[in-house]
Amino acid sequence: MKKIYKLGIIGYGSMAHGHYDCLKDHKDERVEVKGVFDLDEKRMELARSENLVAYESREALLSDPEIDIVLVATTNEVHKEICIDALNHGKNVICEKPVTISSDELIEVMKVAKNTGKVFTIDQNRRTNLDFQLMKRNVEKGEIGKIYHVESRVEGSRGMPKGWRTLKRLGGGMMLDWGVHLIDQLMYFNTSAVTNVFCKMYNIDYDEVEDNFQLWLDFKDGMTALVEVATNNYITKPRWYALGTKGTLQVDNWDCNGEIVKVIDKDNTWDERIFYTKAGPTKTMAPRRPESVERIKLSEPTDIEDGLQVVYRQLVGAIEGKELTIKPEQALRVMKVMEAAFESAENHTAIKTNI
Numbered sequence: 001m002k003k004i005y006k007l008g009i010i011g012y013g014s015m016a017h018g019h020y021d022c023l024k025d026h027k028d029e030r031v032e033v034k035g036v037f038d039l040d041e042k043r044m045e046l047a048r049s050e051n052l053v054a055y056e057s058r059e060a061l062l063s064d065p066e067i068d069i070v071l072v073a074t075t076n077e078v079h080k081e082i083c084i085d086a087l088n089h090g091k092n093v094i095c096e097k098p099v100t101i102s103s104d105e106l107i108e109v110m111k112v113a114k115n116t117g118k119v120f121t122i123d124q125n126r127r128t129n130l131d132f133q134l135m136k137r138n139v140e141k142g143e144i145g146k147i148y149h150v151e152s153r154v155e156g157s158r159g160m161p162k163g164w165r166t167l168k169r170l171g172g173g174m175m176l177d178w179g180v181h182l183i184d185q186l187m188y189f190n191t192s193a194v195t196n197v198f199c200k201m202y203n204i205d206y207d208e209v210e211d212n213f214q215l216w217l218d219f220k221d222g223m224t225a226l227v228e229v230a231t232n233n234y235i236t237k238p239r240w241y242a243l244g245t246k247g248t249l250q251v252d253n254w255d256c257n258g259e260i261v262k263v264i265d266k267d268n269t270w271d272e273r274i275f276y277t278k279a280g281p282t283k284t285m286a287p288r289r290p291e292s293v294e295r296i297k298l299s300e301p302t303d304i305e306d307g308l309q310v311v312y313r314q315l316v317g318a319i320e321g322k323e324l325t326i327k328p329e330q331a332l333r334v335m336k337v338m339e340a341a342f343e344s345a346e347n348h349t350a351i352k353t354n355i
Ligand SMILES: NC(=O)c1ccc[n+]([C@@H]2O[C@H](COP(=O)([O-])OP(=O)(O)OC[C@H]3O[C@@H](n4cnc5c(N)ncnc54)[C@H](O)[C@@H]3O)[C@@H](O)[C@H]2O)c1
Pocket: 010, 011, 012, 013, 014, 015, 016, 037, 038, 039, 040, 043, 073, 074, 075, 076, 078, 096, 097, 098, 123, 124, 125, 164, 177
């Protein structure tokens, strides 16, 4: 019989409850929630109602020898302290994103993980998201030729959720909240160094933290990226938009629909005449003849498994000696890009990097 790993959760808020639900639905994943600790008594009551152990303190949870893995899912400002505490208690640790609120903090945790020899991973769960995989696999298949630019954006119109996300000292703001996911996806997709960072941050509803941002990245292999996160956009642009030498790819929205338009006759495209539009005459921007392109409809891939269970499976694999998939070193690169973005936004300048 294969070992079932017992999970202790510190910070039993809405995301942690998502982990609980997922593991309850995926009993074959060999990770089972034993108990939780949260500062909020209401969350402890919820845990008791779900027949989980509600530990009287963090120390009590960490001292339970039955706990093999600790999930840190508190607000961001205490991730570092709790990860270090859990590792020093001999636990394997999975920390919610953003793993810490600075690269210095993360380096501290990584040192402790190395000294204890325990597995330390991060819930960068969006690497298996279907929209991302749809873009990635089609680009990697060469459907649009050589990619030279990609845009990744998520846009809401309901503002930021109230609470800690609006407070700087608790690690709020959309860069640490959503930026961390979108940058992680891009740096997983293109592993060449990020050489230039330029970021514009917007304070629409909150002075303390950015509720929107636009971030430009240059990659060493020549690809550029625009990452946009917004909570105040009432008309949205595509979730993914990728430009290649032989075509364009778009993933429209959360439903994972989209299209690739591939050029068939790249050289034979010009009419001699000027084209007249409602917005004036043009030759350069004149529309193509329909027969000069191939259009491929995109829809959600059905052969990719997405969900937190995938993250736990890789964690169990790493505990049992396999290579870790979501590595702290990767999170460190993402963290450094975010730091360069904050510096860029503050100083209104591009930052040369080699991350
Ligand atoms: N991976 C994802 O897709 C994803 C999605 C949402 C949130 N998150 C991350 O999950 C974490 C929690 O976010 P959330 O939306 O669940 O927030 P939340 O406010 O719902 O939950 C946070 C919980 O942590 C508890 N807490 C705070 N400090 C604590 C401490 N020192 N000890 C014990 N408990 C403490 C709070 O009482 C609260 O119940 C954040 O790091 C967030 O970035 C990740």
